[in-house]
Amino acid sequence: MNDFDGLVAVVTGGASGIGAATAALLRDRGADVAVLDRDVSGVPDGLLAIMCDVTDRAAVDDAIAAVVDRLGALDVVVNNAGTGSVGSVERTPDDEWSHLLDVNVVGTARVTRAALPHLRRSPHAAVVNMCSAVAFVGVRERAAYSASKGAIHALTLAMAADHVADGIRVNAVAPGTADTPWVQRLLDQADDPLAAAEALRRRQPLGRLVTAEEVAAAVAALASPSAASTTGAVLRVDGGMTSLRV
Template identity: 65%
Template sequence: MNGPGGTGDFAGLGALVTGGGSGIGAATAALLLARGARVAVLDRDPSGAPAGAVRIAADVTDGAGVRAGIAAAVAELGALHALVGNAGTGAVGTVEDNDDEEWGHVLDVNVLGLVRTARAALPHLRRAAAEAPGSVSITHTCSIAATAGLPQRALYSASKGAVLALTLAMATDHLHDGIRVNCVNPGTADTPWVARLLDRAPDPAAERAALNARQPLGRMVTAEEVAAAIVHLASPAASGITGTALAVDGGMQGLRPRPVG
C-alpha cells in the first residue's frame, strides 16, 4: 500500500507543503502521500490537510513561525526532500483599486512567503541532496497571471510575475546544491478562493461561465490536475527538470482556437 513509509516514487522521502490545508495544497499533499512520501502541511489552519499528514500551524508572513514550523516538520519527517511553496492569496482590481497596504500584504504572502520557507528549508534540503542525489526539489505554485495579461488582476499578476522570476533565479543559485527549482502555472482553478470570488460576483453563474469559457478546454482546471503537475516536478522521475514553468491552464497561454459556431 502507498503512503508514509510505503511504496511509490516518493517512498522514503519527506515533503512539506505550505498552504496544504485546502485547495491545490491539500490535493498536492494527498497525492504525495499516495505516492509514498512522508508529508507535512504548514498552514495557518492545517485542519483540512489530508489524513496521514503532519499538521503544522504557521503563517508564511511570520519568519519565526516558519522557521519553527519547518524545524518541527523535519523532526517528524526525518528529512526533507521536497518543498512545495503553495501558500498564497489573491487580489482583484486594477492598479487604482488596491491600496499600498493590500499591495504589501499580497507581496508579503505570495513572494516573501516563498523566500521565508525556502530560507528555512535550504539547510535541510542540502543535507538530503548530499545523501540522496536527484531526489531534492523546490516547487512553487505560480500562475498563468505571470505570463498573460488578465483583467482586474494587476496586484496578483505582479506578485506571480515575481514568483516566476524568483523560481528561475533560485534554480540557477541552487544548481550546485543538487536542488531543482520549478514552478507550476495554473490557469483559473476551481478552488475555494475562486468559489469565494464567485460568491461575491453580481451574477455568480455568469461569472463562472465566463471563467470556464476563457480557457480553451472550456472549463476551469481542478486542484487535482494542478497537484499532479506539482508532484511530477517534485518527483525524482523529473530529476532532469529545473528552471521550468509548467502551465496547467487548459491551453489558455498558448492556444488561440477559432470561435465555435
C-alpha cells in the same frame, strides 16, 4: 506509484484546494508529508499538520525545524501558500499590495530559506513554487496578484540558478483558473455568479476550470526523483489559456 517512498515533503497552504490535493497525492505516492497552514482543520488524513503563517519568519523557521524533528529529513518543498487580490492598480491600496507580496513572494522565499540546510543534505531535493497563468497573459482586475505571480516566475529561475550546484532542483507550476475555494468565493461575490462562472470557463480553451488534482499531478511530476534533469522549468496547467487562441 511509489516514487516518493522514503522522502519527506512540506506543502504550504496544504489544508485546502490545490495544496490539499498536492499533499494527499504526495502521501499516496509514498512521501511522509507535513502541511503548513494558518488553519489546519482541513488537512488530509495521515499528514503532519503544523500551524504556520508564512509571513512570520520565526514561525516558518520553527515549523521547518519541527518537520525535520518529527519526520527526520526534508526532501521536497511545495510553496503553495498564497492569497489573491482583485482590482486594477488604481483600485488596489498600498496595504493590500504589501500583504499580498509578503504572502505570495516573500513567503515563498522564507520557507525555502529555512528549508535549504536540510535540502542540501537530500539526494533528491526539489522545490516547486506555485506560479499562475497570469504571469504570462494580462487579465483584467488582477494587477497585484499578476505582479506577485510574475515575481514567482522570475524567482523560480533565480532560485534554480542559485541552487543547482547544491543539487536542489527548483521548478514551478502555473495553473489557469482553477476550481478552488478562493475562486468560488470570487464567484459568490459576483453580481451574477452563474455568468461569472461561465466567463471563467470560456476564458480557457478547454472550456472548463482546471481541477486541483490536475495541478497536484503537475507538482508531483516536477518534484519526483524521476524528473532529476528538470530544473528552472515553469509547467503551465492552464487549459490552453496562455498559448491557444481558438
